[in-house]
Amino acid sequence: MSTSLFGNYEIDPKIFDEAFSPHKKQRIQYEKLFEELKNYSFTDINDLNEYARRSFINQGITFNVYSDQDTGIERIFPFDIFPRIIPQQEWQQIEKGVLQRNMAINLFLKDIYNEKKILKDKVFPTDLLFSCEFYNKHMLNFIPNGEIYTHVCGTDLIKHSDGEYYVLEDNARCPSGVSYVMSNRDTMKKIFSHVFSRHQVQSVHEYPDQLLATMQSVAPVGVDDPVCVLLTPGVYNSAYYEHAFLALNMGIQLVEGRDLFVDKNFVYMKTIYGPKRVDVIYRRVDDDFIDPLVFRPDSRLGVAGLMSAYRDGNVTLMNAPGTGAADDKAVYTYLPDIIKYYLGEEPIIKNVQTFRCEKDDELKYVLENIEKLVIKPVDQSGGYGILIGSNSTKLERENMKASIKNDRRKYIAQPIMSLSVHPTYIDETSKYEQRHIDLRAFTLMGNDRQYVLKGGLTRVALSRGNLMVNSSQGGGSKDTWVLG
Amino acid sequence: MEYKISYHSHNQYFNTVKDGIFEFLVLPENNEDQLVSTWKIKNSLLEEPFYYFNIFGFRVCRIKASKPFSELSLEMKVKVQKNTRGITNGLLWDTQKCHDLLQDDIFKIDQHLFLQTTPFTSLSETNHHLFPSLQADQHPYKYLSHLNTTIHQFFTYTPNITDVHTKVNDLIELKKGVCQDYAHLMIAIARLNQIPARYVSGFLNQGKGYLGAAKMHAWLECYVPGAGWIGFDPTNHLKTDENYIKVAHGCDYKDCAPIKGVIKTNGKQITDHEVVVHAQ
Known part of the structure; x- marks a missing residue:
């Protein structure tokens, strides 16, 4: 190694390293960056990381962590300045792959809430669909404006030791994280400007414009200049920073439920000039809370009457309610079939092999091989409730087995995928070490328009060997460069 | 057979309600065996009701209070022709x-x-x-x-x-x-x-x-x-x-809840309804 920064970088040849070959040869897309880093010492890197940290605090970029004991601890999202670089060709495959998935997911949602052909053709099991917690009868026999359900989707991808990308899950409800992509980039440009300027990196800053254009494209029929708003649950939500960030950057109002009301099936925003009609709502409030007349009557976060206004076509909600039926982890296992059924195509990005505990033979396999598997509840996100067989105690495994047997529909299992690793600067050891990463790609679907954010969010597991990259599990992030 | 039905619901709040929206699902439907000939709904807030059809196709009457109140009553009067279908x-x-x-x-x-x-x-x-x-x-x-x-x-x-x-x-x-x-x-x-x-x-x-x-x-x-x-x-x-x-x-x-409401208030409330059905 020419640069001293990586002289003591240790490589585990069994895992795919994004920046180095197993023989510690720099991968081609990183060569220029390594060349630049020759002039840096560990002290420089330490300083830069510290600047980055301060910059995040000053911008107020924080998130809350939920767990059993505490409610709402505010944290900054740990950031590592060494960027992840994705070559253009590789990115094009990702982009095609996530678009293909999202098109299929939209057709699936339209079908399951209307004709239900995929059930009648026995491609997708009826019982599985109707037992989905997020299958929403209030979406039945109704098609949203523009026939779009998942306007914003976050697809979580990993690269396995075979060097191929796999989809880990689709986040079709209210995926978050996109603000970090833009904030990470801002920070990188500020503190690493000359390195950045010597690479041709695809921009991420058009995302708010693309999101606004997506909103406008699905406005109710006959509305030329739609009023768009972002509906947040409020300052105590873990992603409030993101809600504020997106509203600000789109130039639209950030509202809470109490700022809106429904009159005669039209939605209005209270303003100092009187009520103003609202046409499109990017809602970051969960289905259960959006309308107390229809869903949870105790919700103070929603708007009474919103669902009937929506079903009348007078307002567009994005994402549509009931999209959770498509990101149920048991439904995920059918995504390759769903793609073939609606698009007649082979999936461009693979699914991770998944065992459904509700099937007898698969349950047997899971119970016998639990140390080799990751067990996930089908209805939770953010890494909550997950058991990684190899990193668990016997007691934890036995408890999990009991939970599975108690509610088989609730659990799926996957082989422990070896997530790729990336050089990441570690404070405690003052050197670069391999850390596992994944990638959340953000896709926007509007009326006759689609967009994939070039880069997405690279999440980093911050302790050695840890496979959990979720921010709520103490993960960090990196800027993600797609080369142009 | 013809029926004259009156439905009267009465909600009383001990503290003033600042904001309220109510939905009533009380109007008989039209089907093979019954036909609503006339109907009328009045509310004590004198708000203009808004009607829409729910996901099962039934007519819902929504009353939105435009000013604070401590009492809401709603009265429906309806005439229904009913015949019997053998089973x-x-x-x-x-x-x-x-x-x-x-x-x-x-x-x-x-x-x-x-x-x-x-x-x-x-x-x-x-x-x-x-x-x-x-x-x-x-x-x-x-x-x-x-x-x-x-x-x-x-x-x-x-x-x-x-x-x-x-x-x-x-x-x-x-x-x-x-x-x-x-x-x-x-x-x-x-x-x-x-x-x-x-x-x-x-x-x-x-x-x-x-x-x-x-x-x-x-x-x-x-x-x-x-x-x-x-x-x-x-x-x-x-x-x-x-x-x-x-x-x-x-x-x-x-x-099918006959009445649903989302209100901003605290304190006690009393809700009741009466039904009178006259067969003619």
Whole structure:
């Protein structure tokens, strides 16, 4: 190694390293960056990381962590300045792959809430669909404006030791994280400007414009200049920073439920000039809370009457309610079939092999091989409730087995995928070490328009060997460069 | 037969309500057996009602308060023509043909809403054996008539023991309840036996001495192959006829609640309603 920064970088040849070959040869897309880093010492890197940290605090970029004991601890999202670089060709495959998935997911949602052909053709099991917690009868026999359900989707991808990308899950409800992509980039440009300027990196800053254009494209029929708003649950939500960030950057109002009301099936925003009609709502409030007349009557976060206004076509909600039926982890296992059924195509990005505990033979396999598997509840996100067989105690495994047997529909299992690793600067050891990463790609679907954010969010597991990259599990992030 | 029905609901709040929105699902529907000839809804807030059709196609009346209030009453007056349809054609299909349809996958998909359990109608497995199940050589109509009797006998009609949140598992030990509880339990058992069943709300002829006639009543409809949806009233141990005026149906009580409200207030409230049904 020419640069001293990586002289003591240790490589585990069994895992795919994004920046180095197993023989510690720099991968081609990183060569220029390594060349630049020759002039840096560990002290420089330490300083830069510290600047980055301060910059995040000053911008107020924080998130809350939920767990059993505490409610709402505010944290900054740990950031590592060494960027992840994705070559253009590789990115094009990702982009095609996530678009293909999202098109299929939209057709699936339209079908399951209307004709239900995929059930009648026995491609997708009826019982599985109707037992989905997020299958929403209030979406039945109704098609949203523009026939779009998942306007914003976050697809979580990993690269396995075979060097191929796999989809880990689709986040079709209210995926978050996109603000970090833009904030990470801002920070990188500020503190690493000359390195950045010597690479041709695809921009991420058009995302708010693309999101606004997506909103406008699905406005109710006959509305030329739609009023768009972002509906947040409020300052105590873990992603409030993101809600504020997106509203600000789109130039639209950030509202809470109490700022809106429904009159005669039209939605209005209270303003100092009187009520103003609202046409499109990017809602970051969960289905259960959006309308107390229809869903949870105790919700103070929603708007009474919103669902009937929506079903009348007078307002567009994005994402549509009931999209959770498509990101149920048991439904995920059918995504390759769903793609073939609606698009007649082979999936461009693979699914991770998944065992459904509700099937007898698969349950047997899971119970016998639990140390080799990751067990996930089908209805939770953010890494909550997950058991990684190899990193668990016997007691934890036995408890999990009991939970599975108690509610088989609730659990799926996957082989422990070896997530790729990336050089990441570690404070405690003052050197670069391999850390596992994944990638959340953000896709926007509007009326006759689609967009994939070039880069997405690279999440980093911050302790050695840890496979959990979720921010709520103490993960960090990196800027993600797609080369142009 | 013609009915004159008046429904009067009264809500009183001890503290002023600053913001309120209410939905009433009380207007009888039009169907093969009944026709609403005239109807009128008045509210004490003098707000202009807004009407829309819910996901099952029933007309909902929404009242939005434009100023603070401490009292809301709503009065509906409606005239309904009612005729009776015989249910003998329910027995036209032979038993095997009925079973074949109930087991048909496409049929199950189309009826899924009325075959799924809901929080109200989910009966734990340990309680299944308490009720008869549909036998392979039994006509579903005969089975349902038998089940109607079983459910009727299971309960002792007792007001104020259960409330609108009571679930079927709670009823097993209580063995007491009102029309809503009878309906939920029979729906639960019918669905366990793969017979589509839906919750129905409506009014009863008050001249017959039926249980539950003083207020809005609840019963259920089951899908009998060949005959279609047939009404059963386990509370009164009857099949529905011209004495039953249907308002709405849904998966369970939640879809048929006569009144729903979202209000900003604190403190106590009193809610009540009266029903007068005149047969002419």
